[in-house]
Amino acid sequence: MTTDLPGMGAKDDPGFGVYVHWPFCASKCPYCDFNSHVRHVAPDQQRFVAAFARELGVNARRTPGRTVSSIFLGGGTPSLMEPATVGAVLDEIARLWPVSADCEVTLEANPTSVEAERFKGFRAAGVNRVSLGVQALDDKDLKSLGRMHSVDEALRAVDVARRHFDRYSFDLIYARPGQTAQAWEAELRRAISEAAEHLSLYQLTIEAGTVFEALHKAGKLAMPDPETGRVLYDLTQDICAAEGLPAYEISNHARPGAECRHNLIYWRSGDFVGAGPGAHGRLTLGNGRVATSTERHPETWLDLVERQGSGVIAEEHLVQIENADEFLVMGLRLSEGIDLARYEALSGQPLDAERIDFLEGEGLVQRLPGERLKVTALGFPVLDAVVADLARLD
Numbered sequence: 001m002t003t004d005l006p007g008m009g010a011k012d013d014p015g016f017g018v019y020v021h022w023p024f025c026a027s028k029c030p031y032c033d034f035n036s037h038v039r040h041v042a043p044d045q046q047r048f049v050a051a052f053a054r055e056l057g058v059n060a061r062r063t064p065g066r067t068v069s070s071i072f073l074g075g076g077t078p079s080l081m082e083p084a085t086v087g088a089v090l091d092e093i094a095r096l097w098p099v100s101a102d103c104e105v106t107l108e109a110n111p112t113s114v115e116a117e118r119f120k121g122f123r124a125a126g127v128n129r130v131s132l133g134v135q136a137l138d139d140k141d142l143k144s145l146g147r148m149h150s151v152d153e154a155l156r157a158v159d160v161a162r163r164h165f166d167r168y169s170f171d172l173i174y175a176r177p178g179q180t181a182q183a184w185e186a187e188l189r190r191a192i193s194e195a196a197e198h199l200s201l202y203q204l205t206i207e208a209g210t211v212f213e214a215l216h217k218a219g220k221l222a223m224p225d226p227e228t229g230r231v232l233y234d235l236t237q238d239i240c241a242a243e244g245l246p247a248y249e250i251s252n253h254a255r256p257g258a259e260c261r262h263n264l265i266y267w268r269s270g271d272f273v274g275a276g277p278g279a280h281g282r283l284t285l286g287n288g289r290v291a292t293s294t295e296r297h298p299e300t301w302l303d304l305v306e307r308q309g310s311g312v313i314a315e316e317h318l319v320q321i322e323n324a325d326e327f328l329v330m331g332l333r334l335s336e337g338i339d340l341a342r343y344e345a346l347s348g349q350p351l352d353a354e355r356i357d358f359l360e361g362e363g364l365v366q367r368l369p370g371e372r373l374k375v376t377a378l379g380f381p382v383l384d385a386v387v388a389d390l391a392r393l394d
Contacts (some may be wrong), residue, residue, distance in 0.1 A: 014270030017262050018059075018093055020052060021276030022078040023298045026110070029205060030211035031173070035041035035278030035296050036076045043298070045085045052275055052307040053092045055294075058310045059273040060096035063283060066271070067098045070262035071105045073127075079109035083121025090126040103168075104129055104261040111157030111170075112149050119164045122274050131200070131260075132170035137187045141176050146211075154177040157334065158194050169198035169260065175229045176204050177222055184232055185239065192243045197258035201236055203229055204250050230381060237377065250333045250380055267334050269327040277301040277311065289323055291316045320348055325391050330388055337366075337374025351390055359386060 024043055071093060073086065090105065106129040107122055109115055119130065134154045136142045142150065149157070154170075161168040172191055174184050191199060206216050206223065215221035224232070229234040237247055245253040249267060253258065265272055274281030278296035282289065294311040295301040301311035316327070324347030331338035344350045358372065359365040364379035364386050379386050 002311065007071070014265045014268035015261065015265050016055070016063070016097075016270065017070040017072065017265040017272035018065045018068055018080075019072045019074060019262075019272055019274050019276075019279055019281070020056075020089055021274070021279040021294075022048075022073060022075040022079055022081055023277040023296075025075065025077045025144065026080065026112075027148060028211075030215070031145060031207065033207035033210050034076070037298055037315070045082060049085055049092075049304065051302050051311075052089050054305050055275045055310050055312075056092055056096055056273070058312075059275065059281070059283075062285060063097070063273070067100050068093060069100045069103055070265060070272075071099075071103060072262040073105075073107040075108055077110050077114040077115075078107050079118060079122070083118055083125045086122055086127060087125035105314075106131055106260070106262055108133065109157070109161075110149065111154040116153075116157040116160040119160050123164045128165065129167040129260075130165055131167070132157055132161060132168065134158070134170040134191075135173050137172070137190055138183075141179075144177070145173065152269050155194065162196065167198075167258070168196060169200060170195065171200040171202065173202050173204050175224050175232050177224070179224065179232070181231055181235055185235060188236060188239055189243075192240070194243060195245070196256040198252070199240070199245060200252050201240075205231065212293075229351055233381060246335070247380075250383060264334075267330045269323075274308075287317065289318045291318055320346065325345075328391050329387050332373075332375050332383065332390075335374065337368060337372045340371045340373055355389055359389060365390075 019037065023035055023037050024039055028038055029329070042265040071090065073081075073089070086107065093099065105127050107127045108131045109119075111132050111134055122130070132154070133147075135147055137143055137151050137154070139151050158168070158170060170191070170387060172187070174188075188201075192371050204223070206213050206221075212221055216223065218350070240246060240253045244255055246251050248259050249263070252263065254260070264270075270280075271282055271284050273283070274292060274294065277294060277298045278301075279294050281292040283292065292312050293314045294385055295313050304313075324343055327343060327346055328338065340351060351373070356365060356367070359379070360367065364376055365384070366376050368374055374384060375386055
């Protein structure tokens with residue numbers, strides 16, 4: 001049995017996902033604002049497995065009848081887990097929910113040689129897709145990004161992933177300080193030659209509370225100007241599309257059919273459980289849709305779970321307009337766009353036709369057959385402004 005989301009039929013269900021957050025890293029990258037923590041004493045993995053099981057169990061009791069179509073082990077650095085730890089978490093999910101035969105099971109990994117050796121164990125544990133945090137194919141820039149691997153180590157890890165997994169992806173960060181269009185083109189083409197089906201390509205941004213923010217404020221980190229950033233973005237889209245990896249989301253590129261199914265659940269406003277320190281979830285329950293978030297600090301989360309069964313510290317019931325706005329914000333990131341009828345069902349009113357007409361006249365959005373609306377290639381670089389206009393956020 002599936003639980004339909006508002007305004008959807010079962011055949012359009014984006015799926016039901018489970019996200020598990022492993023919060024530990026070997027080091028903290030200076031650009032990173034994710035919930036990641038460095039510990040000089042290795043965490044007790046068996047204790048964390050028991051806590052994951054308890055928190056997942058609480059979520060399972062709230063979502064009877066759902067079938068898991070995607071599992072994502074994110075972080076932090078999940079590849080720091082032992083394969084047996086990963087296997088125990090996956091076994092617990094399979095015990096708590098039905099799992100679809102073609103369930104996508106993704107694990108994020110850092111491409112150090114030690115972790116690459118674990119790939120065979122992760123595959124045996126049930127992982128069928130890995131996402132590698134390569135971030136750059138330039139040793140100097142890897143060092144400035146705080147990465148602990150070299151280009152050679154990264155490419156060796158990609159090769160190991162290729163041998164053990166039918167599906168793999170890796171991330172790159174571009175618009176790095178001093179990066180030229182010529183250098184990025186060469187790096188991107190090299191990445192495409194190594195990528196089987198999927199690349200995640202992100203422009204470097206300065207996030208609050210990071211080392212890079214402090215350096216930038218002190219004038220010690222010069223970022224590319226907006227014009228250079230736009231040139232690099234356009235170059236990225238053109239090269240990837242020509243090489244058969246078009247953008248299916250603003251920062252993600254894949255061959256047709258190779259899109260990350262778990263992230264599609266997010267972008268299509270599907271339901272997903274969030275377990276682990278700092279994890280977020282979205283669940284459609286009998287009293288409506290709720291947004292959940294757990295305690296971010298790992299040891300505090302662990303204590304909460306052991307005392308009360310869950311580390312959830314906030315649960316917000318999303319009202320009609322919040323559901324609709326989230327659907328709009330997430331869905332318009334996709335090249336497929338959104339179903340206008342579903343937006344109307346969520347919000348109780350249609351999008352303003354005059355605003356759509358104006359944005360379409362400017363070449364920023366496009367109406368599609370089947371009452372769909374998408375942002376155009378011209379509109380993606382100003383996506384936030386387009387969404388704000390449509391959602392009446394001005």
